[in-house]
Amino acid sequence: xxxxxxxSETLTQPDSDLDSTDPRDCxxxxxxxxxxNDVTAAVVEGREVTALCGYRWIPYRQPQGRPxxxxxxxxxxxxxxxx
Ligand SMILES: [Zn+2]
Numbered sequence: 001x002x003x004x005x006x007x008s009e010t011l012t013q014p015d016s017d018l019d020s021t022d023p024r025d026c027x028x029x030x031x032x033x034x035x036x037n038d039v040t041a042a043v044v045e046g047r048e049v050t051a052l053c054g055y056r057w058i059p060y061r062q063p064q065g066r067p068x069x070x071x072x073x074x075x076x077x078x079x080x081x082x083x
Contacts, residue, residue: 021067023055029072031079052076 028051030037037049039059048056053071 023053023069024057025066026069026072027064027066028053028055028057028069029076052079 030039030049030051032038039049041047042049043059046058048058050056051069051072052075053069055069055072
């Protein structure tokens with residue numbers, strides 16, 4: 001039996017319409033081993049990069065002072081541990 005409780009805990013679904021932190025306000029992590037995710041080139045050329053969490057956006061500057069996307073951190077940790 002599974003209980004369904006109303007909760008505002010972080011969901012794993014990439015739904016940008018939730019009332020949680022907007023992904024556009026987060027600092028995402030990109031896999032820089034993929035040349036398509038070269039943030040510097042993306043800024044210059046105005047094209048999208050894909051974050052580890054799957055979020056796609058056009059980077060424009062260093063995301064200083066923003067909360068780091070928790071999903072990205074999770075995926076990044078898996079990569080660092082050899083996954
Ligand atoms: Zn992310």
